[in-house]
Structures are given as C-alpha cells and as structure tokens.
Amino acid sequence: MASKTKKTVVDVKEQFKAVADQFELVQILNEKGEVVNPDLMPDLTDEQLVELMTRMVWTRVLDQRSISLNRQGRLGFYAPTAGQEASQLASHYALTKEDYVLPGYRDVPQMIWHGLPLTKAFLFSRGHFVGNQFPDELNVLSPQIIIGAQIVQAAGVALGLKKRKKDAVVITYTGDGGSSQGDFYEGMNFAGAYHAPAIFVVQNNMFAISTPREKQSAAVTLAQKAVAAGIPGVQVDGMDPLAVYAVTKFARDRAVAGDGPTLIETMTYRYGPHTLSGDDPTRYRTKELDGEWELKDPIVRFRTFLEAKGLWNEEKENEVIEQAKEEIKTAIKEADATPKQKVTDLLKNMYETPTAPIKEQLAIFEAKESK
C-alpha cells in the first residue's frame, strides 16, 4: 500500500519562519562604527549628531556617579542604565517636547532629557515627593514601578492626544520581562483598536533580574508580539543610536499621521545589576557575556563614527564628562537642601480638599510637628 503524506492543519515550521522573517534586526551602525545600512540613515545634522553623543556620554557619567552616590548612601533606589544609552536616549531624541513620556523605573535618563531637573531625579531616588512634582508643561509621569501599568496608561494618553487633535505622541518603555504582563498586551491592543498615537518600546536587555529572556516567552522576538495587537513591530539594534533614532522617528511619523501605534524592541544590555538594592548579576551572568556586550557599546561605536566625520574628539568628550560631574554635584547639593517631608505634607497631597478623616489627622500631626 502506498503511504500518503498527510497534510497537517498548519505547517508550524513554515509559520514560525514566516514570522521570524518579518522581524529582522534593523541596524545602521555596526560595532566598528561603520554605516552598514546607508538607505536607512536618519536625516540628522552634524549638530544633532553631536548633541545625541553628548547626551549619551553625559548619561553614562550620570550612571557611574549615581552608582557611587548610592554606595555612599547619598542616593536611594537606583536602576543602572549603562549600556542602554542608545536605546533610551536615541529613542527619546526622536521626540518633541509636546510628546508624552511614560517611563519605567529604569527610564530616568529620558525624563531628564525631556526636561526633568536632575535634582528632582535624585529626590525620586531618595524617596521624596518633591522629586515627583513636575511643572504642567513637562509631559512626563514619574517612573512607574508596577511593570506594565505604564503601557495601559500610555494607551489612554495616546487616545487623549488624539481626541485633543495634538500633533504629539506618547512613548512608553518597559523591559523584556515586562512583555509578559497582561497590561503589556492590553495597552498595545487598546492603542491599536483606537489607532492612537503611541510608541511602545521594549528594551530587551536579556534579563529580568535573574530570569533570561528565553524564559519569558517562546516567541523568537518580542517585536513580533505586535502581531497580536495588529500593529507594526520592529526589532532594532539597541546598541546602535542611529538605528534606534531612525526606528523611533518612523514610529512617531506614523503615529502623528494618524496611522496608530508601533512596538519597538531594542536589543540592548545593562552592564550593571538590575538595581542597586542587592542584586548580584554574577549569579546569572557570565563575564564572557558581559565582555561580548561591552564590545557592542553604543558610545564606543558612535564615538568612532563621529570621530571619522571629524565631529568628536577626546577633548570634547572630557568637556562633557566634566560638565556632567559639575551638574551632578550641584544637583545633589540642591537635593540635600530640600526640606524634609512631614506627615502633613503627605496628608495634604491625598485629596484636593481634605476629607473629614484627613482633616482630623492633619490636626493631630500639625500639633506634633509644631512641638
């Protein structure tokens, strides 16, 4: 009897391959600082290229100093950012002041470059309400601790911007682990259903605390999760500032044109621990892996690129470093000079008009505080 090849319901291999083919890594600048994809080269002036490099170097210094200040007990909660400068700052560089930023807890640099005074960032780290008091015109919410909450809120801000007919977008960031949350899917799906101007950035730094990316999902890319929401997804080299900028610009242009949201997965790495609250990355990461990613450093490759164009040199870099150190010193002093929090401050911030129980407790604490 001749054996018949049975047709399967779905050719799984073919389906997976077809999906993977649609999410190829976008890269413009390789590890050596060479342009490998001139067609995608973003339209940035020399000044803009220098400004982007300046921000990245400045932020690397901020990270180094923040770690050190944390160790001295002069800062509190801190989530290291070194390695993610291209992912964080080049994506932010594609925005305008009118755009809204909903950061996760690691995304303080984007807030600073959106206009948050450094002193406030330090007060946030220490745990002081003044650190979260932003002027009306600063379109930023304080760093979100509940992983995924910023994603559903971004859908709301995006719908708000659309209803107000503003030429603006909302950008929100989460990590690779965050893509497993329900709110991650819901936020993308809502924004998709309303064709709302949102940019969802997943900064895939390969680890959620100690859990490697592979344990979050069987999906070969996180960018392909966009398919579930019916929106475009792009995987980009998150160590390549030009590629991250170009991809975010693409997403922003789409969004303000009324074409809806985009999901961007940036392939990046954090050189430091998850946070400085006792995480020890040697438990789950090898020196070899760290070394491999240090070769991909966004600052190194961008420096090479700019130096070849005669736009950057050691002297310029040192200037930025010194300036950053100076600004950090001033900001820490300002943070030190901020008056201590009182219970009455906290009670007053609960409601527009204090409720009866709050009034009662205010009186009790006013009496205590006046002693």
Added chain:
Amino acid sequence: MAQKTMIQAITDALAVELKNDENVLVFGEDVGNNGGVFRATEGLQAEFGEDRVFDTPLAESGIGGLAIGLALEGFRPVPEIQFFGFVFEVMDSVAGQMARMRYRTGGTRTAPITIRAPFGGGVHTPELHADNLEGLMAQSPGLKVVIPSTPYDAKGLLISAIRDNDPVIFLEHMKLYRSFRQEVPEGEYTVEIGKATVRREGTDVSIITYGAMVQEAVKAAEELEKEGVSAEVIDLRTISPLDVDTIVASVKKTNRVVVVQEAQKQAGIAANVIAEINDRAILSLEAPVMRVTAPDSVFPFAQAETVWLPNHNDIVERVKEVLAF
C-alpha cells in the same frame, strides 16, 4: 419633577454632566450603541456622539489605564466596570495607580475619574457579578466610595462624583436599579459626598447601613415600631470617608447600635463603623454595637441567595438582642 427609577436617575446624571462639561467621557464594555447591559447609558451615544460615549475592548485593566491616561490629558473619565466582581482585573489601575496619582505627583497631576459599577445580590446573577467588594475600595487611601440607595441620591451623588477632582468609586446595587420610583428633579443638583442621611428618625436604636440594606432596615424599623421600638435608620451613602458626625450624633441619642451590611462579616465596612463608635461614643453605649452581615463564605450560588443574604428579619432579631443586652 419626574418619577424615576435609580437607573433612570443615573442616566440622567450622566447626560447632565456630558452636557455640562465637554471633558466628561463615558466608556466601557457595551456602553455605547448598546446603551449598557442595564441601559444605564441608553441614548447617550446618540445624543453626545461616539467621541464622548464609546465602547472599549473587553479588558478591565485596559479600561483603568485608559481612564488614567485620558485624565493626564485633561479629560474627566467616567468608565464603567460591567460588574464589580471584575474589579480584580483592574485593582492595580484603581488602588495602585489612580488612587495614588495626586499623592505620588505631589499634587501636580490628578485623576478626576468616576468608576461606575453594578453589584449586589438578590437578582440571581451568575458567579462573581453580585459580590460586595466595597470593603477593598474603602481600604485604599486616595479613593472615595459612594453607594446610593435611592434614585434621588444616585443622581445627586453621581453628579458630585463626576465633579470631584479625585477618583470616586460609584457602586450601583442591581436590585435597586428598578425596584422603585422616586421624584427626581430635572437638571443639575448635587448630594454631598461623605454625608450620611437619616432615613427614618428613632430614639431606641440606631441601624446604620447602606446600599440595598437600607430598604431592609426601613422594613425592619416598621416592624419594630409595631412592637413599640423606635429605630433610627442611617443611610451612610458614602462608605469612605465615613460621616462620623452623623453616626455619633445618632448613637448619642439612641445609645444602641446595629450596623448592617450585605457583605460578609469579614468584608464590607461594618467593622470600621463599630471601631469609630467605640473610639468616639463608648460612654453613650448601653450595649455592644452588633452587626448584621452575610456569612463568611464565597457569595452564594444563585439559588442560595435567599438563605444567605441578610434581610429585615435578621435585622429585627439583632436589634432585639441589642435591646435585651
């Protein structure tokens, strides 16, 4: 004036506020063209347009996030959670996010959001539709929790809730939606949040309650009157913050108290009312403050509602215990 059911009074309040403030947005699952599963938003989309009254995907957490984001853009969202048993899906947006917005931003951002949701037993709903989960909300600093028991209050309190610049949870008892009509004024009026009302004056015992138990308490008071007992019925209307002044004034007059809730004994807010009375009026008490509550089981299977839900007989019985103490 017109005779309205509670659900009509709610629709009326929404229409008043949609007309009054262009920032008011009404959204949720099936609240648009369909007019809501209970017709609470009937006709609103037709009158105010899809831009103001619209449907959402089926995801409570997403609805909560949508409300918060819209608030950040200056809107005044009035989202609906189809049944309050589904609040667990959106607990973070409610208790973890909007309740904390003003505080965490040091007063620079607000969440003027009113979440409407039906709840409550006695109408044989399927699982997790009727659960009394107001206690969870009352324990979350930053929220206010309102539970009307009459059409008049529902309209006035909902208008107040929508105008409040902090988040309000507005819980609508399903059994009260169409159980009776009441004169409800046309146009706008408000009932203050955080203020209880005396539904029935009395001198021998205070029955403090809210929601569907108000009717049961009034019924109990009528029966007790036949036996020469004068019961005062207090309708809390807002269960967080509590109107301690009205409670204490009544306790000082009657010296005996029964607190009544539909929720299980370990849930609801009765324990909180008792603690406030103990703190503030213990010298006025002739007897311990007692409770009428549901048993500490999961909300009953539909057919067991009649034996499980507290009713006027339970209240009469408990009042007699307090009087005989």
